[in-house]
Every structure is written in structure tokens, then in C-alpha cells.
Amino acid sequence: MYRTLLGILSVFGAALLLVALTFSKTLEAPADLRLANGTEPKSLDPELTTGEPEHVLASALFEGLTRIDGKTGKPVAGVAERWDISADGTVYTFHLRDDARWSDGRPVTADDFVYAWKRLLEPAVGAEYAYMLFPVALAEAYNTFAGHAETLEKQLMPAVTALATQSPLDARSWQDFLRRNKANDPLRPVDDDVLGELLARRTGTLTASDLATFRARLEHARAWLRDESVRARAHFGVDHGVIAKDARTLVVELRAPTPYFLQVLAHNSSMPVPRWALAAHGDRWFLPGNIVSNGPFRLANWIVNDHIRLEKSPTYWGKSEVRLERVDMLSNENQMTILNLYLTGALDCTNRYFPQELAPELKKRRDFEQAPGLVVYFYRLNTTRKPLDDKRVRKAINLAIDRELITKSVLGLGQAPAYTFVPPGLPAYTAPATAIRHDPDEARRLLAEAGYPGGKGFPRVGILYNTMEDHKRLAEVVSDQLRRTLGIEVTPYNQEWQSYLEAERALNYDIARAGWNADYADPNTFLEMFVTNGANNQTGFSSELYDRLIRLASDVSLLARDPDPTLAKLREPEPIRALLAATQSGSPTDREHARERLRLLLLREAESILVEDEFPIVPIYFYVNGTLTQPRVHGYSMRVLLDDGSFGPNLQDTHPLRDVWVDPAHKGEP
């Protein structure tokens, strides 16, 4: 029997030994700053990352031509020490710093950028953020045209051939066919009026000859796309688009003037990558031991699912400005854990990862800071499904929701109720008039008009959200409001992320929660997605005018060709007509200025289609970002310094680590 006891004891001993072994790892020196950084980063490859945690890390490890300044939130000189912009705003010449160095001591050269950008745009690499560089000439062609040509050849053309047997075809099935085959995406870059007319046909029928024309035009489009792609591959990075003049001079040619381009250059997608490290380690080049970086920090340690340790880079050109020696970025998604870690002093900054449900309580604390963000929270309505295919129903839903109550009592962080789609705060963009408001009586009237008086006969609809407590709470409130105001049965239900994405894309939902985060500070990032069959549209919403407005906004010179048909359909054509005239006269700066204002007005007209006529979406609120930060941490602010010396909100919630410091006097304080 004593042997049994001995056995039990030895198991005990073995377990303890294992514990000891696990913990015998060398302990790190304590960090100056410990930040919550959300979920475990999937990659540190600046070109391939997509998530917020990865973005934060990439911005600390790498530096682009420009970087965002922590104080002003504006792009300032990064690897590029200065730059010249051509008079028409389409050619940027960057002069790289002499002392910009990789962490292995090599200089950062213009070639590194050319290499990185070509890599970003290389279709086989599969970078999701490739489109960030699309303002650069040939970039889009380089990245997508070959694929588009292939899609046309392998998918769309055989499908059209097969469809030809069913002609004549009514326009509804035609649009259905186009949506199913995702026909618009590959054809969007193709400038062909005949194709455009056929794609946009929503009434009448399509005859066999229409389809034959379409097929012939597709053949043309395919050939054009292929040729353009070949051209782009031959010239991009060599003598067109982006050119390394010498080791320290980089010339970038843009397709059209892009006011936010310097901002784009600070984004991780256009940061340089060390080509020798990639060659040596393949897709593991960013792991500890392999990584070479050029930013203010370097990677010291990476404990998966626990934390990433950054330390100040000794080769960074601006190292005298970097005041943090060691930073721990915690990988944890559990908001309550993060809050509790913060409150017990194990964390210096919660970032946005605190429980939203406690927002009203946390708001009262002095170490809590907040600022509106460029994010809109909305519901997609599936316009292809009954009864949501009726815009009166969609409007009724929009009117039945009490956004005021939601932002004040459910969210409570000071979020603004959203009656339009584009978040406020973007310079020079003013929101259009909107029909969305809280009006239960009108909502009931509209629903009755649509044939569901008092909700009678209204089929049960679901609100789909991805699994997360905050979305759940909101879906429950919204469904309750709809139920009580309209008398309709609404069931909130969740799916985890990947299923949810799948369901949204396949239009396999009635109402679906969504959020959209600005890629860059411009309304285009919000409005572009609702073009007909756009990949991110996902509502089935389709409006010819909307599509035309978005296209015109991307190149306002197109409007000058034949303005009247478009202007006739607009709500406020007069200011647009005036600006159109201004783009053709006056000084180049005036013209440039007029073009920009015209662009924004066109986008505004597009937005008004969403919120005044069609309602494919239900905007709910505009985000407020907040954080709890220990008082000893400085430079981690939700406010930025504006040009006029006053402070404004840190709209994109960016906090470059190089500009953060810790007050040593505060050390030791919990």
C-alpha cells in the first residue's frame, strides 16, 4: 500500500517538476508601459496585416515614408525627410533620410519601398490592403486586372453563353444573374458605355442580341484588362507608378490628385519590408530572431497568446525622440480581464478594450478619456428578400428605432445617434439632409402602407450579429423596439465571425449588424461600398445613380463630358453646376479646390440616396473611442492638436508609441 502512496506522490512530484520547468524561463525585465492590444496578432508583416492589433504593432516596428504624429494626428516626415508635390497634385517626389536604418544596420532605400509596394500589389501574395495604393498609377491594374480578366474568361463568359439559351430575359433575372456572378466587380475599371448600359438595365427585357453584344463586349473588356495588366507589370516600379530615382529619391505618380495620399503612406500597407529577410526566411521572416525592421521599436519577445515585448530600436533615426525603453503589448480579448488587470495595476492602458457595458460607470473616472471616431455602426437590410425589398418597410424600420435612447442609455459613452451614414468630423464634408429620425407613427403608417398594418402578416425576420456581447445587447434592444413599435416579430441571433461573414456575403440574412471603420479620413471609404454588387455592399442594394455618382467622384472630370442627365437627377444640382464651371476656369489652385469640393458634393448626393430614398441600411450610431490610461502615461491622448492651436478629437484613435512616454515621477503609483 505504501507503494501506492509512493506512486501518488511521484505523480505529484512529476507535476510540480513540470510546473517548475514551465516557469524556469528567464524572466523579462519589467516593461515601462503595458498596453492592452486586443486579440493575438496574426502577423507582423506590415503588408499582410489587416487587424487593429497588428496595425498598432506594425506602426511601432516599421515606418513608412510618412508617419502619424502623436500630437497632431497628421502625417509628418517619416523615412522621407521631405517631399515635393507637382502642381497638378499627381507626382510626389520623396527625399529619404540619410540616417534611416534597418535594425540590422542597412540603410533604408527607395528600392525597399518599390519592392514592398510591388509585393503588396502582387496578386499571389493576397494582400487585403492592396487597394490602399490604388491611387498610384498602374497599381490597380497591377493588382487586379489579370484576375479580372481571368474571372471574365472562366466564369462570366461561359455563364453568359449558357444564359443565352434562356433569352429573352426579363431585367429582374438579368440583375439577379449579374449579382450571382459578381459581374460588376471585374467590369468596374472598364470604360465601355455599351457594357455600362447593359449592366445597368433594370427594366424591360434582354434579347438574344443584347446578350450577344454583351458577350462580345466582355471579350473586348477581357482583352483590355489583360493588356493593361501586362503593361502594368512591365512598367510599374520601373518607369511608371513608383520609381526609385536613386537610393534616396522615390517618385510616385498618382492616377488622380488624392488629397489623403500622405495619410495612406503612413498606413502599414505601404511600409517598407526587408527583402533579404524575406528571402532568407520566407513567410516566417517577421518571427523573433528573423525580423528586421526600421521603426522606432524592435521585436524583443513574442509569447503567443500572452504578450509581445517591444524594445527601443538603437538604429532608429529618431531614437533620441523615443522615450520608452520596453513596452509590453498584451494579447487578450477578454474585456473584463483587461479592465481588472488595469484596475489592479497590471496594465497601464486598456485602449478600447474595456467592457462597453460599463461605459457609463467608467466615464465618471478621471483616468478615462474619450473621443469620437470615424466608425459607423449600422444594420444592413437585405433588399433582395421579402418584405425588406419594399423601401417603405426599410424606411419604417429606420423610423421605428429610437437611436437617442440607445446612445444615451444603452451605450452611454457619448456616442452620437446616426441619422446619416458618414461619421461627422471629416473636414469639408457636410452630411446631407436625411429622412431618418425617430417617428413611430410615421413608421407604423409606412408599414401599413406596405401592407402590414400593425405588423399583421409581417413574416418573422432575424437580426444577425457576430458573436459579441455588445452586438448582442444592441440587437436585443433594436428587436425589442421594432417589436413594440411596429408589432413585428424580430429575432436576434448570432453566428461566430466566419459564418457571419459568409451569411452576409451570400445575402443569407434579413437584417445584419455591421460596422465600418475608415481606412482613411475621407467619405469615399464609407460610400464606395454600396455600389451595385460591390464586394462590401452585401445588401443587394443597387442604384444606377448611386453608382454613377461614386464613379464621378473618383474622377470628377468625367462629369464635364455630359453633365445634364446626371444633374437632372440630383437633389441640389445648382451648387454642383457652379462648381463644375469653377473646375474649368481660374487658377490651378482654384480649380483644384473646386474639384475637391465638387467631389465631396457628389459623395454627399450619393449618401442622400442611402438615407433619404432607398434605406438599404439602418445607421445606428457613430463610435466613440475611449481608454483608461494611468496618469503616469503621457502622450497617449484622445485629443490632437489642431492647426489653430485648439484641441480636437483623435478621430482615428491612433497613438504612435514613439510619441508616448511615462512620467518617472509617477512610477510606483498603482
Added chain:
Amino acid sequence: MGRPGTQGGTLSALEAAAVAFGVATLAGAAWLPPKATRVSGASFGGLIAFALARLAWGVPVGALASVTFALVLFRFAPGAVLRRVTFLVPSLLLLVFVTTLLMYHAPGSPFAGEKVASPQVEAALRAHFGVPKSAVDFFGIYLRRLVVEGSLGPSVKVQGRNVETLLRPALPVSLTLGLLALVLASAVGLWLGIVAGLKPNSAADYASTGLSAIGLSLPSFVLGAIGIVLFALKLGWLPVAGWGDLRHIVLPAVTLALPHAAYIARLARGGTIEVMSQDFIRTARAKGLPESAVVLRHALKGAILPVVSYLGPAAAGIMTGSFVVETLFGIPGMGQWFVRGAINRDYSVVLGTALVYASLVTAFNLLVDLAYAWLDPRVRSRS
């Protein structure tokens, strides 16, 4: 359409046939004659040893080691063990295949991001990560990687890493936590249960019943949350979450152990009461043995037998229960991969964790069976 998930729940004929074949193989192993079972058990054992040894020492040494191991198995291992091992390999294969099918038929692809990528990007990613559109093809690729390259495949969602590199640091963490919880659960459960069983209806009995009640009636994450409030937030004795020093392991291990401790206490109490009512205990007392000797020498073994047979399921429960605790306490263990892999559709991660879990559970069950045989001579002589 293109994405695997949209096929819904229907199995293709090929997939169904493959599952049927797998089940048949598993069944066929039961009809192997003893000699063949020895051969297959030993060779499978060698195969598994090779898979592990190759990771540690590389192919040539690994091969040598595994051949030696197989020969040793063939020569010395008990038939029952070899029989188990014979079933193990087809089981694991079937497990991989069935899991692959489930993953492929679940909606959503691993390549869907928030912003829609073009079909070409997805195709490039599929080719790069070796995740074709058909489950059967994927199974083939996966097996080839496993057998030829000795790799569990690249993670789709955590770029630049193979599943084994992800799991290697996580496994000791989970094993430490799990083993500690198991030891804790056994120690506390046995102690309470035996004390309670020796004196039913005494204060000790009520105390242990009370503890079991708590352990049985609340999900572990509630216990963990209460622990956090009490010991981390109110008293400040222990950290809220994280991993790094010994203080970090206390709350998670206790949280994980408590429900099992409760169950073990119940089993041990029952076992003790039963053993103490046996005739041979009276015999021992009639010899004039002091009560301590009666309990330690004569009763303990019998009392812990039901507990031992529960250890197998308990180990499985602790391992699969660990991700709740790991999530709650932010511990970088296996469980997180397991859940996140399934939710992200990170196919290789899911299969890798499933394989590791299944092997661990099987190995532990085998150990438990051996321990049982060691403790109970009657079982030993029967097998």
C-alpha cells in the same frame, strides 16, 4: 457556390465512402488475430514514436529510435497495450477525416476577412496554405504533410507559423495546468472523500459534501469569477490574469480542479464506505491492526479504485474544460487555439489540437487502465 461551406450538410458519395471505409478499418482491427495485433500494435507504436522523435531529433535518429521502440514494444509490451495501439492509428485517421468533413461542411471559409478579397486572392491563399476546396483533397494534403514532412501544417490565421510551432509552447502550459488541476482534484477529492467515507454523517462528511455541492453545482467559470473577485480584486493576493510566475497558476488550477475534486470526493466517499463495509476490513481489525493501518494498508486501494477509473474521463474533462479557464484567466495554453481555431476556421489548427487532445486522452486512458490493473490484482490476472 465557390466556398466550401455553402454546400450545406450533404456529404458527397466519396466522402461518405471514405468515412465508411474508416469505420470498417477500425472495426476490422477487432478481427485481427493476436499475433497480427502484436505486429500492428508495435509498428503503429513505432510510427507514433517516429512522429514525435522526428520533431525532437530529426529524421535519421528519429527513425532509429522508433524502430528500436517498435521492436521493444513487439517483444515486451503486454498484448492489451498493443491491442489499444492497433486501434489508435485508424482512430486518429478517422478523427482527422471526420473533423475535416465537419469543418468543410461548416459555413464560412478560413479566407474570408472583413473586407472582401477577390477570387484570385482567395485562390492564391488556398494554394499557399494547402487548403483546397474539397475536403478529400485537403485530407490528402494534410496526411502527406503529416507523414512526409512531419508537420501539422501552416496555420491560416496566424501567419508564418506551423501548428506545431504554435502548440509547442502552449502544450506545456496546458499540461502543467491540467496535471496540476488533476493532482489537486485527486488529492483534495481523495482526502475529503476518504475522511468523509470513514465517518459518514460526521462534521468532516458534511464539510466534504458541502464542498462537493459547490463544485458540482456551478460551472467552473463562475467559480473562477468568484475567485477573481475574492482573491484578486478584494484581497489582492493573486493576479487577475496572465501567466508567468507561480502566483498566476493558483486560481486557474483551483478553478479547473474544483468540479473534479467534488466528483472525486463523491466517488472516494462511496468507495470508502463500500470498502469499509467489506469483510476483509473486519479481518484486518480482528488482527488488532490500528485503525490507521486498517485504512492505509487495507482500505485505501479499494477506496481509490473507482476514482482511478474516473481519472480518464476527468483528464479529458480537464483538458477540454481548460479553455474556459484559459479564456477567463488569459492563459496562453492549448485551449485558446482549440476554440479560436474552430471559430476562425483555421483548419490545420483545429486538426492539430484535435490530434493532440485525442492522443493525450488515449494515452491517459491507457495509463489509467494500466494503473487500474496495477492496483487491482484481479483485473491484472484477467487481462
Added chain:
Amino acid sequence: MSTRVLPPPGHSPGARAWRRLKRNRLARVGLVLVTLMALGCFCLPALLHLDPTTTHPAFRHQPPSAAHWFGTDGLGRDYAARVLAGGQTSLLVGLVATLTCVVIGVLYGAAAGYYGGRVDEVMMRFVDFMYGIPYMFLVILIMLMFSESARGDPVPVFVALGLVEWLTMARVVRGQVLTLREREFVLAARLLGAGDLAIIARHIVPNVLGIVTVYATLTVPTVIILESFLSFLGLGLKLSWGQLVSEAVGVVNPVAVYWWLLAFPSAFLAVTLLCLNYVGDGLRDAVDPKGH
């Protein structure tokens, strides 16, 4: 004759078990409490006109009061209504999943035990194989597969939980059947020419019902706990005790203490699970006084 010599109690095994169960104080209390709990969850909401879904965001996080016995949650919903409604689904999931697992487990176990030999070995190896699959994993995958069409319907959860919990039941039943099939009455039935199905249905199944009842009683709490784990991962039911408890655990913090959010559903859950466990234990002792 004298009253001293009593005839032996000539009751059926079922009646004897029932008598023993009634003598077990814990089991008796448990049975009463569980019954009360079920009655409360299913009848009280209708009687008291409690509505678990109507939100009043302005009145959120109210501590218990006369108006709201259990306070209100983060959306101002009456928490008593939610706890009771959650109880309905929790009890239902326990019941339905257990039924599923009983049906599969009894059929499978009976077949394995009855045919024995190699058939038994194969069937049991398959059970081992299933044990080898971490059960949570199976649940997650099954739920993922159904989540699209189900829209939060609890049925996939029922199915998923039933599908993973039948293994133990199958093992227990098989063990019983292995001994039963050697018994005289089975041999007699076979000599009389009864077919396998008839024997299983008429002789085997009724004789394992006792032990099946016991394990079924113990499966209910297991399933309820399992569902709470799923809820913790966001994969569970929309409104169940497990869901409420895991939501409450999500707001455990020192800033604002909403104790009622955790206390009430936990208490209901704990009492129910405990009672079910005691009833199960009592049943086991009653059906099989010698234990396992």
C-alpha cells in the same frame, strides 16, 4: 397469529426502489425542489405577466426592489423574468438532450451488449474513438453547421449535447446487458424462439430501465453545465441560466458591482443541479443499493 411474524415485503423492484428513494432525505428534498423549480419556471412568468424581452434602457442595472424582485439587467429588462425564462430553456435543454442521449445510448449499448464478442468490441472501440474526440469540439462543430439555418433556435444545441453525452449511457447500458443476456429468462425466451429484437425489446430494455433512469437523472445536470460552457463561448442558447451566468461573469469587476446579475441565476442553477445530483444519487442507491 401473532403480529410479530410479518410476511416479507413482497414489492416489485420498482416499488422497493421508490420506497428507498423516499427514505433518502436529500433525494426527497431534491425531488421536491426540482419539481418546484420546474413549476416556477414554466408557470410563474405567465401568472405574474413577466416579460423577459421588453427593454427599458433607462432603468438598467437596478438592484432588486419590490417592482423588480431580482433587479434589472443592463438593458433594463426584468431580471426575474429572465431568470425564469432562462430556467425554461435550461431545463428543456437538459431534458431534451438527455432524452436524445437516452435513446441513442440505450439502443447502442443494448445492441453492443446483446450481440457481444467482436461486435461489442467494435462498437465499444467506436465509443472510445468518440471519447477521444474532445466533446466540446464536436459540439462546436455541430452548432456551427446548424447556426446558419437555426437562427438561434435551441434545437441544434439539444441535438449537439445529446450527441456527445450518449457515450457514457451506452457504456453503462452495455455493461448491464452483458450480464442480463446470460440470465435465465433471456435464455428461456431464446429457447422459445424469440427473435433478437423481441428479446431486446421485451426482456433487455425493461430490465435496464432502472439504471438508465439513474444515469439520465445525472445526465441532466451535466448537460446544463455543458450548455453554460457553450454560452460562455458565445455558442449557447439565447436565454438560459448558463447564458445569464456567463453574461454576469462578463461584468465581474470592482467598478460597479451588479451582484444580482450573478447571484440569482447562479443560485437557481446551483440549486437545480445540486438537487438533480442528489436525486440521481438517491436513485442509484435505491435501484442498486450496493453501488456501481
Added chain:
Amino acid sequence: MSATLPSPPLLRVRELTTEFRTEDGVVRAVDHVSFDLQKGELLGIVGESGSGKSATSLSILRLLPPQGRITHGSVELAGQDLLALSEPAMRAVRGARIAMIFQDPMTALNPYLRVGEQLVEGAVLHLGLDARAAERRARALLDRVRIPDAAARLKSYPHELSGGMRQRVMIAMALLCDPELIIADEPTTALDVTVQAQILELLNELRRERGLSILLITHDLGVVASTCDRVLVMYAGRVVELAPAAELFARPLHPYTRALMRSLPRLDVAPGGRLETIPGLPPRLDRGPFTECSFAPRCRFVHEACRVAEPPLSEDVPGRLRRCVLPLDQLDRAETTAR
């Protein structure tokens, strides 16, 4: 009674009363039982199951299960009151001075321990032997109880031995510390008939060889007849008759003893004759205290006097005790008419 015997008894049991708490109330399993056991004597205790024989033996060793309690009486071993001893002192008696052999050697031996381990522990404990000496002693004893290949058997587990072997191991275990008294509780019940005889023979041999006193508890009158010096008959927790074995079998004085004997197969009765059974069942002991003769409901000689009160034990024949009010001649007469 003591006057008829020369030396003071080894074991002296007086008014021993043991009660059990059960689900249905308190049961008096042993009810004022008194008897003496002389050195070297073999006393048999006979009775149906549930008559209190085993409870008596367990009471002597104070090994009652937790729900049992000795409520009254005394047990003296060589003049020392065992019931007054402290628990450690009592442990020094168990195994060393009084050893016990249980009914079912299958369950009485610990299945998880080797025979050797179980054998030697008593010797180590009581005799202070070291492990090797204890093992030598155990081996010698196994030889003595005629277990072949004793050394190997020490390494065996109980389930590897046959029933008879196991009982021999039990006997060896009992003999290990040279006790003065062995209580054998139905030592042969679980064994084959042929083995039974061997075991009884062995016990008797050992008694003679070592001057042991043995208390043999059995329900088997045949066993008693062949081995015992004196016999105590118990019914419903009480002594109903006590007599030297030969006399008891020649002329049982209590209707219960007579009924018991008639239920035995006998060689002096023509084959084919029917064995008798005792009608009814023993009383349920939870119904006490007795207000009538406990055997009355089943007694074929029952009359009014039996219903009035419990009859006392009386020495109607010298050297013999019985608990019956029926005059001896009436009993004999009734017996012959019944035949």
C-alpha cells in the same frame, strides 16, 4: 454451573446484550447471553441465520459495525473485562490473544494484497518480529496448515487460491500469534463438503496440539456433533439451550433444538422419509421487548404459559440449560406422538 467445572473459565460472557440501529428501529441482536468457555474447550454456537451467533462473536472482539452497540453485560478473558479495555488495549488482545476466522475466506482476505503481506502483518505488530522472521513464521504456519509450496503461496493473491486454501490461510493467519482463543465464525459454510471435513479436522488437530480454546459458530448441527465439546443453541438473540454435545444430540431439551434436529437428514431414519421444516420464520427482532416466548409462534408445543412471558433459562437437567416452560416429560411424550 461453574461449580461442576474445576478451573476458572478462559472466557466468561455474562448477560451480553448487543443492539443495532437499523432503518426500522433498534434491533436487539444479542439478548442477555451468558456462557463460559474453558481452556482447551471447543464450544459450538448453533442457530439459524439471524439468531445472533455472529453478533455474539463480534461483540466479544468488539468489532461490531458502527450501528451496533453493546448495551449491557460483560466479557472476561482470563478474568480481564474486555468491555472495559481502552481501544488500544483491546487491539492488543485482537489477533494476539483472540483470533478470528471468518465465514467466507474469499471476502475475508484482502483481494488487493498478497497472501504473505496479509499474513505477516499481525506477527510484526504483536510479536515485534522483523519482516524476515515474520515471513519465516508465516511460511512455517502455511506448511502446518498443509498448504503445498508455501513460499510461492506467500506471493499469491487471494483470488489465485482455491476456497479451501484460502480458509487454510485464514487459519494460519489466526494461529500466527499463538492466541489463547480462536473464534471461528462459520468457517466451513462457504466450502465444499469434502473440504469442510478437512478444515474441521485441521482445527481440531490444532486445538489438541496447542491447547487452544475454540468458539465455533455454525448453523450446521452436523459440524457441531462431530467436533464440539459443548453446544450453545441460540434463537432470536437468546440462548435457548446449552448442553454437552453428546447429551444434546441424545436428548434435546428445547422444542427449537428438536425442530432443528428433525430438519437434518439422519442416517437412522429410513431413506425416503421426509425431512421436516420449521414452519414460519424467525421473529423480527425489532418487535421486542418480548412478552412471550420468542419461539412460541413457531412452536408445535405452544400453550398458554408460553404466551404470558418470556421463559427463564433453567437447569432442569444438571449441567444443561434450557429456556422452556414445557415440562420435560410432556415434551418427550409429545415427541413420540408426533412421530
